[in-house]
Amino acid sequence: MxxxxxxxxxxxxxxxxxxxxxxxxxxxxxxxxxxxxxxxxxxxxxxxxxxxxxxxxxxxxxxxxxxxxxxxxxxxxxxxxxxxxxxxxxxxxxxxxxxxxxxxxxxxxxxxxxxxxxxxxxxxxxxxxxxxxxxxxxxxxxLKDGNETLPLYHSALSRSRADWLIGMNLSRLFTLLGRHAGYDGVLTVGRVQTPTLTLVVNRDMQIEKFVAKPYWTITAKLANNQTPFIANWIPPEAVTDEQGRCIHQNVADSVFNQILSGPKMAQVLSVTTEAVKETAPLAFDLTTLQVVCSNKFGFEAQETLDIAQALYEKHKATTYPRSDCGYLPESMRSEAAVVLDAIGKTDPSMLPVLAKLDITIQSRIWNDKKLTAHHGIIPTLEPVNLGSMTEKERLMYQLIRSHYLAQFMPQHVYNRTVAQLQCNDALFQATGKQIVEMGWRSLMKDTSEEEVLDTTQSQVLPPLTEGMVCELKHAELETKQTKPPKPYTQGELIKDMKNIAKYVTDPRLKQKLRDTTGIGTEATRAGIIKNLITRGFLISKGKSIRSTGAAFSLMAFVPKTITDPGMTAIWEQALDDIEQGHITIDDFIAKQSQWITQLVQQYAQSSMSIEPTKTPAKETLPCPECGAATVRRNGQYGEFLACSRYPECKGIIKGKSKSKKK
CATH class of the missing domain: 3.40.50.140 (Rossmann fold)
Known part of the structure; x- marks a missing residue:
């Protein structure tokens, strides 16, 4: 058979x-x-x-x-x-x-x-x-011969076993050290989850230590032939910070006073205009979908994956969601007419839009050389029932649909104009954007990730030429404060997990992480974040996620080799070597075992500083399964004791029923 x-x-x-x-x-x-x-x-x-x-x-x-x-x-x-x-x-x-x-x-x-x-x-x-x-x-x-791909198995098996060695040994090590310090929870450690948690801890530390600093801006309202526009002061480099903001109030005050006391005019020094053509965004990969849904709708990463999975499995509305690729195979171009027909039958209100599409447009999305194991997420070939979808499912379906339809629309084209003006010896700059062709953006004004992530606003400038004099209508000096980094959202954390290379300084390791799309996979990142929340390392606050005290303590204590994503890059290099036959599984695991042994010996006698778990009101008993501390919980049938290591251990002590009076 x-x-x-x-x-x-x-x-x-x-x-x-x-x-x-x-x-x-x-x-x-x-x-x-x-x-x-x-x-x-x-x-x-x-x-x-x-x-x-x-x-x-x-x-x-x-x-x-x-x-x-x-x-x-x-x-x-x-x-x-x-x-x-x-x-x-x-x-x-x-x-x-x-x-x-x-x-x-x-x-x-x-x-x-x-x-x-x-x-x-x-x-x-x-x-x-x-x-x-x-x-x-x-x-x-x-068909390939089975031996051709066998090395892939060897590298995957090596990664799996090494992950087990880290997870099982270091989670037990730091959990036991935590217990000695009075913390009864489980302190899990992992090759992916620990660098991920470090990202949030570091961001929260930056926010906590942030000290606001003042800077000053001058805005001029100018006019040419009664057409107003806004220009911003460009301060000299000697008085600015690395972001080009003026940090010397006396300089800003002096420039502002000169503007007010001098002639109410500004002369155009230069005008440059460039035509900008934006191609349609690719189909969604899972990470991009999670980022957009987090920022736009406030969806959690796991929630986005669950909704995408429902569209794929339950509604048969979209293709496989756990993709790390936004491209489509060239062979699927021949199916475009069928997909568009299905979209029209699914939602007749889209027929006017579909009528404007040009199926002959050769979009960059069709590219076999860019494909990975999966292609981008797009609508399927069959009509579906929108009425059976929840509101969130419909929102996501519309996002995915818009990205596909955009492939058959013209480029978005606009002219970007930058004008520099001199007002009483002060340099000002005005930027304008004149749309030439809306193209695909007419379809995606509120749905593309570019619109969600880019809040830059642009004005339409009047006709300006070098040497022209514009009238100064008004000027305003403002004192502003630098702002701390924003807390992570789940979508932004997923994005940084994928783009973790930017946090690595070693050029070789940085490139390796770029080649392997960061830490975790499209299929696992949402689950990693969910587990960090479940285990009490992260908490959700509105759209944001923040680290807990236990996370701060653990990240301050564990070795940097565990928190550094560069370790994943080193592993990936070793896994490549296994694929190519340069080293064996046994060699790789032996090195990992030796490293784990050294860490255990180094830390076994250490003392961890961590906030103790609050002592429960009633005395608790050890877990009957593993001997760990138990915590009191309320269930369907009343109070019971559950292992503090849940879900690793599911041991419980059921509450005793009250004895009946004779």
Missing amino acids: RLFLCEKPSQAKDIAKVLGATQRGNGCINGDGVTITWCVGHLLETAPPEAYDESYKKWSLSQLPIVPDKWLLTVKKETQSQFKTVKALLKKTTELIIATDADREGEMIARELIDYCSYRGKVKRLWLSALNESSIRQALSS
Whole structure:
């Protein structure tokens, strides 16, 4: 039997359609001599420490570090039934085609099953960048040999095991040190979550330590032939800060007084005009969608992902959401007419807009060379029911739709004019924007990420020429204060996780992080932020997120090698070396184990400074599962004691029922 192993049911359905397989089975789709099944993400996970030794259930410094001699995997409880299906199919398979996502993680999802289930048959690789019919047919005609992509599995497995070593050992280490200081919560540490938390802590420290400084501006209201416009004073460099703001009040006062006492006029020194052409924005990738939805609608990162997932799975309205790419395969251009027709049938109010589109426009979005494992998020080929969507789902659908429609509209074109004027020996500058062609912006005035993130306002200048004299109508001197950095929103934090390279100084590491799109992935960043909130390291305040006292204490205590995103870049270089066969998994894990051992030895006898957890009103008992402290919670059936390590440990002590009087 020939078996296709996909990552998700939706992939299996698309591939089955091309293969002509239509018979639904239990967790699979059958055809003539072929079966297509799926994994629902990872069906296996790295076993917890207690799977190696029962004594690890109770956390102790004396047990650290925990470094497995032989690594174990366990079947995920929530997807046990699908695992059984895949395992049974592998036993009957003579040729396996891996059809998971075309990346490291997709390779690992399939290969760990192959190893765990001891499959020894032929292996081929279906390498897909898109799930439209033509892309699938092309990939089916050029299957890769399984050995070609095996190194991807080795690098993904190395990353997974190294993440386990850091997470399990250092989380236990710093949690136990925290307990000695009176803090009963869990202090988790991770390769991605810790640098992410550091970003927020550092931003909050900048805000806390910020001291406002005054600066002065002069604004002149000028006129040419009774047409008013605004010009701003350009102070000399000798009296400005790095942002070009005047920081010497006496200079600003002197210039302002000269303007008021002198002739009420300003002479044009120079005028430059350039034509600016803006191409339409790409389709959304998940990060950009999270940024725009956070800033525009106040959506949390996980909420944006959940809504996008609902549009994809429930409503079949948009394509796969966990994409890190805004480009589309060139082969999908032929489907544009079908997509536009579906949009018109979905929302007839869009028909006047659709009538103005030019399907022959060659947008930059169609580019096979820019594709990653997934293409940009766009509307699907079939009409959908807008009435079945929630308000938030409709808002997001309209965002995604607008970005797609923009590809078939002209460029946004405007003339940008910069005029410099002299008023009583003081230099002023006026900037104007004259729109020539609205183009795609007529469709996206309130929806594009550019509009959301760019608050720059521009005026229309009257005709100006060098030497022309303009009338000075009014001048105003203002004292202003520098403002502290703004707190992170979830969208902005996601964006900085992706663009983490800007916080790294080493040129080689900086480039590596750019090449690997930062820390975390499109699929995991929202979950990392959610976990930091759940574990009490971050709190939401309106649209903003702020770090807690525990986060400040932990980030001040853990080694810089953990908080520095440069470590991820070093790892990525090592993972590349594993892919290329320069080093082995064992070499990489041995180095990580040695490093973890040194950190444990270095910190095991240290004292952490952290605010103790408030003593509960009633005495609590240790967790029956792991021995950690418990905290009182109220549930459906009254008060109970829950492990402070939740969700890592789910041990509870149920409340005692009151005895009946005899």
